[in-house]
Amino acid sequence: MLEVNNVGIVFGGLVALDQVNMKVKKGEIHGLIGPNGSGKTTLINVITGFYVPTSGEVKFNGNVISGKSPHLISHAGLGRTFQNINLFPEMSALENVVTARCVHTNYNMLDAVFKTKPFKEQEAEARDKAISQLEFVGLQDDLNTKAKNLPYGKRRLLEIARLLATDPQLVLLDEPVAGMNEQESDEVARIVHKMRDVGGRTILLIEHHMKFVMNLCEQLTVLNSGCVIAEGVPEEIQNNQEVIACYLGKRR
Amino acid sequence: MGLFILQIVNGLVIGMLYGLAALGFSMIFKALGYMNFAHADTIMIGAIVYYLLITALNMPFYLAFFLALILTMGYGVFTEKILFVRFRRTSPITFMLVAMSLSTVVKNVTLLLFGPLPHGLSMNYTDAYFMVGGMKISLNNFVILGIALLILLILQLFFTKTKFGLSIRMAQDDPDTASVMGVNVLSTRAATFGISAGLGCVAGMLMGPMFSISTELGTQISLKSFISAVIGGLGNFVGSVCGGLIVGVVESLGATYVSSGYKDVIVYIAGIIVLGFFPYGIFRRVATKH
Numbered sequence: 063m064l065e066v067n068n069v070g071i072v073f074g075g076l077v078a079l080d081q082v083n084m085k086v087k088k089g090e091i092h093g094l095i096g097p098n099g100s101g102k103t104t105l106i107n108v109i110t111g112f113y114v115p116t117s118g119e120v121k122f123n124g125n126v127i128s129g130k131s132p133h134l135i136s137h138a139g140l141g142r143t144f145q146n147i148n149l150f151p152e153m154s155a156l157e158n159v160v161t162a163r164c165v166h167t168n169y170n171m172l173d174a175v176f177k178t179k180p181f182k183e184q185e186a187e188a189r190d191k192a193i194s195q196l197e198f199v200g201l202q203d204d205l206n207t208k209a210k211n212l213p214y215g216k217r218r219l220l221e222i223a224r225l226l227a228t229d230p231q232l233v234l235l236d237e238p239v240a241g242m243n244e245q246e247s248d249e250v251a252r253i254v255h256k257m258r259d260v261g262g263r264t265i266l267l268i269e270h271h272m273k274f275v276m277n278l279c280e281q282l283t284v285l286n287s288g289c290v291i292a293e294g295v296p297e298e299i300q301n302n303q304e305v306i307a308c309y310l311g312k313r314r
Numbered sequence: 315m316g317l318f319i320l321q322i323v324n325g326l327v328i329g330m331l332y333g334l335a336a337l338g339f340s341m342i343f344k345a346l347g348y349m350n351f352a353h354a355d356t357i358m359i360g361a362i363v364y365y366l367l368i369t370a371l372n373m374p375f376y377l378a379f380f381l382a383l384i385l386t387m388g389y390g391v392f393t394e395k396i397l398f399v400r401f402r403r404t405s406p407i408t409f410m411l412v413a414m415s416l417s418t419v420v421k422n423v424t425l426l427l428f429g430p431l432p433h434g435l436s437m438n439y440t441d442a443y444f445m446v447g448g449m450k451i452s453l454n455n456f457v458i459l460g461i462a463l464l465i466l467l468i469l470q471l472f473f474t475k476t477k478f479g480l481s482i483r484m485a486q487d488d489p490d491t492a493s494v495m496g497v498n499v500l501s502t503r504a505a506t507f508g509i510s511a512g513l514g515c516v517a518g519m520l521m522g523p524m525f526s527i528s529t530e531l532g533t534q535i536s537l538k539s540f541i542s543a544v545i546g547g548l549g550n551f552v553g554s555v556c557g558g559l560i561v562g563v564v565e566s567l568g569a570t571y572v573s574s575g576y577k578d579v580i581v582y583i584a585g586i587i588v589l590g591f592f593p594y595g596i597f598r599r600v601a602t603k604h
Binding site: 110111112131132133136137141142144148149150161162164175224225228 | 471475477480481484487488490491492493494495496497498499500
């Protein structure tokens, strides 16, 4: 579904990604791990169009998407969350999710002023969809709470709900359980499974929480200093000498 | 008493126009995070184009009004697409220097084309007036106020009820998230510049006839509207208009009861005092970042 072919990106003199290859298959929960500064978020930024790669290409469903602007990639069916939560703080949870639908409506100003039928229908549809997304992540009791008043864990879930409202085929989650406790990260793991099993979406996630990654992901890619050093199922990765060396250091 | 009411009305009318221009400032500030010092040009261009269309081409004022508005909005979009968009990843200082340079060039080119002499344009939308306490209060003031309010109403509907308006607000709030939601951030940026230029243009067209139309008009109005935007809290749209009204009334009353020679000084001193008590502007809620 997603193919990253020989992607390289250079910032000034710094080689942030070097000849990165990665394949994400449809229906997979794929993990992208690596020490801090290894280029994981840079890779996500390249995939979602925030950075243009210096070399190589990214293909999504067979089409080259690298170099396109983020909104076109979003329309193509790729959605992402950010490492730092980017919600609209003064809006309620429901409104935050409804805004994600606004790009998909097609009424005009007169429709809205005179509250014509297409306007009402689309508004009701956007609202219903938003409510069902919020139920999906378990926020049905916080519909009218302002985003800034939600606890941290729920803000993360709200961001996921808002992302789902754009109906992406491939979901990229950047550290979805950073700063969460055991119970909350179990909840996220359950939602990620549900996104795949019920929603039929493919998931690519970055995470440092190893227990979470090893339990959840079916396939892992390990980055270190901008290069892929290992690929495979969690068991293989756990026993890979190079991966252990880059996380724990080499024995002299 | 009549004089007081007359001056309040005058202050509100002028203040409303400061408010419109301030809204233009505020909008760009909200979208980019820094000031667009080339905003003053849109005020001047609006007024001069309006004047030329009416006097040179003998256009009826309503036609001239729309044509000048469209041309100036086009100018706003043009500056963004040709120039400002290239500086979107540089530091704010670079952007502001580019804007100031553009402003200087545009002003001087206009000076060459239009000439240095101020021109008067008598624009009375109506001759009717009514008497309050022995003072003639012209209905013209209320026509101008009405036009300004109508424009604010249209803007309000555009921003709350249309898909594109909502997309613009989303992109102003958080461009990265908006682009992930499928909003074309470059086109909403261009639209922001267009709307901002349109607001400057309307302020210029309505205010030009009250003073005189020259290349200095933009500088005079934009300084006051800058103060209005800061008093109202940069990035706060309601605040900008209220800030404009405050500046207009303070200026008008100051000119009448203190000294008309010092009216600018009074406005700036009042601005400093207000900022002393409300460093983020009167209407700005301190931003909560999550």
